[in-house]
Amino acid sequence: MRKFFKAFISIVIALNVIELCDAAPIRLESMPQLKSSQARLISGGRLFAQHCMQCHSLQYFTHDPIGDASGVVPDRMPKIDPEAWSGHPPPDLSLITRYRGTDWLYTYFYSYYQDASRPTGSNHLLTANTSMPNPFEQLQGTHQLMISKDQLSVLEKQPASQKPPWYRILKTMHAGSIPAAEFDTQLTELVLFLEYVGEPHRAAREALGGWVIMFLLIFFVVAFLLYREYWKMLD
């Protein structure tokens, strides 16, 4: 029995370690541990409304207090016509954090670098040759690739653990209009907002979970005492 459990647990752990074998040259950066709050979500929502909502919709996100307060409401979202985007429409972002994860999204906005060969003037480490320009170039400033493109493709083939973080291969060219630390906070709030959009009832879920588990624990203790009471008769 113990043997079996050990095997089972080791498998679960092994499966956990697997990362999506993306052909990215960098490893994902962990999002800063900012405590989510109503104010942070609203400010992240405002950033989304200003910088993302011209092109991206959140089609499953309907009216709610956070959305209303930050201006992310269904009527203001773009109606996306795939024809107009020559078959590559900007994706809907309702579930982006559930699909890609928050770390990916956080790292995404640190992965832009200047590249004159691209029509947008910039390129991207996680999604090479993306047609989306950096929406935060003003706030964030611009970055430059410090290694050659050949070295980049070498990095892509390395195992995930040996890939460098973005800041090892990118350096700042022009500073943004706000301090880097402030931009980092704003970006984190944006990711928190999109995480909220991905699952608006998450906070309710976790709050309810505590009560349910507490109740079950009490019930378990009572059931255990009852079990002992009956089984005593068999001794």
Add this chain to the structure above:
Amino acid sequence: MSIKEVQNTAVDLKRREFLLRLASILGVVSVAGLLWPFIRALFPSAVTRAAGRPIELDVSTLTVGEQRTVMWRGKPIWVIRRSDSAIAKLLEPNQQLEDPESKLPQQPPYAQNATRSLRPDILVLVAACTHLGCVPTYRPDPHTLDQYWPGGFFCSCHGSKFDLAGRVYQGMPAPTNLEVPPYYFKDLNTLVIGVHASSRVSEVNG
């Protein structure tokens, strides 16, 4: 049954009884708790509730005698501007009405008056006959139905007649007056249907 068994049983009977009772209570609580989300899930969803939010209407464009139908929570609602003569007629006591003082709760308290409305000229009614839910017709002009017709609403399904405040006449198939939905005036001419002036919007969103 061994002697030990008998002893144990005798000693612990009270304790076991107590535990059994406690476990049964917890069992009932858990079943109730489990049922709760299933019951809640059957209530209107957030989308339905959002679609059923209060609606706004500008009544300044409404001409005297005009009837406008708007939809609220899937039901047709009439908004009608009554003429001064019609209002004057409503204010006179009328013995032919079933419930002339609107005693039955077919309207919010603020519409329990002779014109059954906040503003005497603007009438807001749910367009459903209280008999079987048909939509009555609006016949404001006297003598259009028959020679005694004073003007009001007529349900062509089973012939119920109502006055211009939606009050039912005696001896009609319809048992009660037409229903007045909750509403208030946000400003002089902006009518909000679906919510009382005092209720919070969050109740509707919730």
Add this chain to the structure above:
Amino acid sequence: MSQRRAETSGISDWINQRLPVNQFFIRHLVNYFAPKNLNFWYFFGVFSLVVLANQVLTGIALAMVYTPTGAEAFASVEHIMRHVPYGWLLRYMHSTGASAFFIVIYLHIYRALMYGSYRMPRELLWLTGCVLFMVLMAESFTGYVLPWGQMSFWGAKVIAELFGTIPGIGTTLVHWIQGDYVISEVLLKRFFAFHVIAVPLILIAMVMLHIVALHSVGSNNPEGIEIKDQCDRRGRPLDGIQFHPYYTVKDIMAVLGFLIVFAWVLFYVPEFWGLFLEPANFQPANPLVTPAHIQPVWYFSSFFAMLRAVPDKSYGALVMLSAVVILCFVPWLDRSPVRSIRYKGIGSKIALSCLVLSFSILGFLGTQPAVGGYLIMARIMTGVYFACFLAMPIYTRIESCRTPPKRIQG
């Protein structure tokens, strides 16, 4: 007071004369004797009943709000998750329940293998269980397709293509199954019908057969000895205890323990780090874009690894099918004079460990790309898996077993 009591007994008499409710309760709970030494492993049967009830109840609630069309299936799941009051809870209960079902059933099967619960006279009990396992696989697969995400779509496509490997009729068969030349909402609607009506009906009927079979032969136990062989003068097994109240209170306690773990997953890690709800399935089905890695949901992973381990598609499908069907033959493959692993020899112990290990490793390999070392490993493990079964008549006969006691000790 006394009059009222008489009235109640009047009603229960009236019912019992027409429908033997009390008699049924007494026969199957009070006068049903279970071995007194049933351990932890014997909880998984009742756990699976709890999960089944959970799936049925939440399934009914979800079917009321889910829309089985290509255009709306994905959106209707998000509608449930966001707009239906407590919809998120019902959906997570159902999705967590699906994975819990397999965890519980795998452990249930492992227990039967360990203590020889398939041996004479429990062959039919075991066979109904094997059929239940296959029906459960059908149920979960059809259900997995319903959210109509990328994994749902491409998973269905891979499985549908397996039928295409049948020589001669393959393509026709696939068109018949799909009702279309490609995977489309025609299949989605069919799977919906199967998932909510056809398969659950079979599943519940089989569960009843399984329980009837169990109650006619009685539970095996960790010692693997027959308690009915040693009875008192009234014909009650000396080592048996009444199911009610002893095992009812014990099972209630165990179920609550199980529910605590279940609730923890449900409320705090419903995706279970991408194993129970896969990230790629949060993208709507798109026939034009294949996900970078198609991997089956974890509970099919081992079988999927066996499918890929075989270079030929038809034979791969055959091997995968055999991996399940071979379970049915276990009662006749086991030639040991004893039932329980406790008294079996070293051969059986090694074989059972190898079986668990190979199945687990295959489960891991099923999530990995089938290349290089992984592929070789998958082939070896597939061999080990089948060897554990096929060599059973040999190792169970030649190994030296210990003689089990006549009575259950302690």
